[in-house]
Each structure stands twice: as C-alpha cells, then as structure tokens.
Amino acid sequence: IVEEVKDRFGPIPKPFMRLLRVACIKALAHNVYITDIKMLGGDLFFKIWNEAPLKVDAIDSFMKSFEGNLRYVGGSQPGFRLTTKVKDQDELLDIVGDALERMLLLTQDDCKEENS
Numbered sequence: 001i002v003e004e005v006k007d008r009f010g011p012i013p014k015p016f017m018r019l020l021r022v023a024c025i026k027a028l029a030h031n032v033y034i035t036d037i038k039m040l041g042g043d044l045f046f047k048i049w050n051e052a053p054l055k056v057d058a059i060d061s062f063m064k065s066f067e068g069n070l071r072y073v074g075g076s077q078p079g080f081r082l083t084t085k086v087k088d089q090d091e092l093l094d095i096v097g098d099a100l101e102r103m104l105l106l107t108q109d110d111c112k113e114e115n116s
Contacts, residue, residue, distance in 0.1 A: 032103040
C-alpha cells in the first residue's frame with residue numbers, strides 16, 4: 001500500500017503513515033482477542049475477549065518478558081495493564097505493536113505435523 005501511495009501521490013505524510021500503523025495494530029489486536037486498548041495515565045490497558053482461548057502454560061513467560069511492567073487485570077473485563085512512561089505517539093504505537101505481537105504466543109497453536 002505504501003509503495004502504491006508513494007508512486008501515485010509522492011512523499012507520504014506522517015499522519016497517513018500513523019493511520020496505516022493504527023490499522024495494522026487493530027488487525028493484530030483482533031487476531032489476539034484484544035477488544036479494547038486504552039491509555040490511562042502512564043498505563044496501557046489491553047482488554048481481552050472473555051472467551052479468548054489463551055494458552056495458560058505460556059502466560060508466565062509472556063508476563064516475565066515485560067520485566068515487571070505488565071500486570072494481569074481480572075474481573076468482568078480481564079486484560080493486561082502495561083506501565084510505560086512513553087508519551088510520544090509513534091513510540092506508543094511501537095510499544096502497543098510489540099505487546100500485541102508478544103500476545104500471539106498466548107493465542108496461537110503450535111504447528112504440529114501429523115504422521116499418516
């Protein structure tokens with residue numbers, strides 16, 4: 001998409017690139033059963049669909065990969081709270097994208113070959 005826009009319209013404005021990044025983040029969030037992402041204070045909240053098929057055995061290593069900055073939030077709307085001091089929009093998009101990519105480990109099945 002980016003190359004097509006460049007070819008047709010020239011240099012791509014930063015707001016357009018940010019819009020593409022947000023669209024990619026929304027698609028990734030959907031793939032890992034995240035229904036909402038909010039920034040409150042210095043914390044990012046990722047709300048998980050109540051019936052998300054999470055791999056329970058992967059949660060511990062997932063949480064540890066954030067070096068103490070990620071907490072599980074239980075209750076009627078479960079999710080994760082990620083503490084960050086970042087305020088720059090582009091850096092926040094990087095952090096959200098990275099967190100969602102790490103969440104893939106919680107939701108994807110291992111690929112297994114079946115022998116006939």
